[in-house]
Amino acid sequence: GQQVMQIPQYQHVQEGEDFTTYCNSSTTLSNIQWYKQRPGGHPVFLIQLVKSGEVKKQKRLTFQFGEAKKNSSLHITATQTTDVGTYFCANDMRFGAGTRLTVKP
């Protein structure tokens, strides 16, 4: 698996605002996975993207895989306090550093 770079490291938003985290690689990725880790918890699988330009949605979460398969993003619309946690991207067992999201009610 390739090492993936993830930004930002931290993001603090007001409840109702949108949130986006980005994952980048210098090489083409076979796939990208996204996980969420709640405070005090363990990573939980959210989704896997495989195809170039793929877009998948899960309620307020939108996941994208770049056309060149070198980047990916996770966008949350209208954040809620339940969205708090650290979001990781991963490629074949290699995890990005994660983006820690905090939401102010």
Place this chain on the structure above:
Amino acid sequence: ETGVTQTPRHLVMGMTNKKSLKCEQHLGHNAMYWYKQSAKKPLELMFVYSLEERVENNSVPSRFSPECPNSSHLFLHLHTLQPEDSALYLCASSQVRVGGLANEQFFGPGTRLTVL
């Protein structure tokens, strides 16, 4: 509950102690993993076992010794650890298909290790 259990959940040990972490998966998966998660570094892959064979060892110090007696159980034997080894140790499992893409990993709750 993800179907992956880890014991103990918390462990405090001295640098001269020997202890073992245990992981068990009830999902019928054929691959198991050890990760280290500390405040200073992202999730670090330590060991990978696929079909009970170690397929990856990411330059982990020899004071960490993994053991995979069968596809459902994974151990991490610890001896003469250092304070900087204090971290959350996470076990995960997945179903790996030959020639196929990596599948989602299911993580256990982790063992919070403190080395004094």
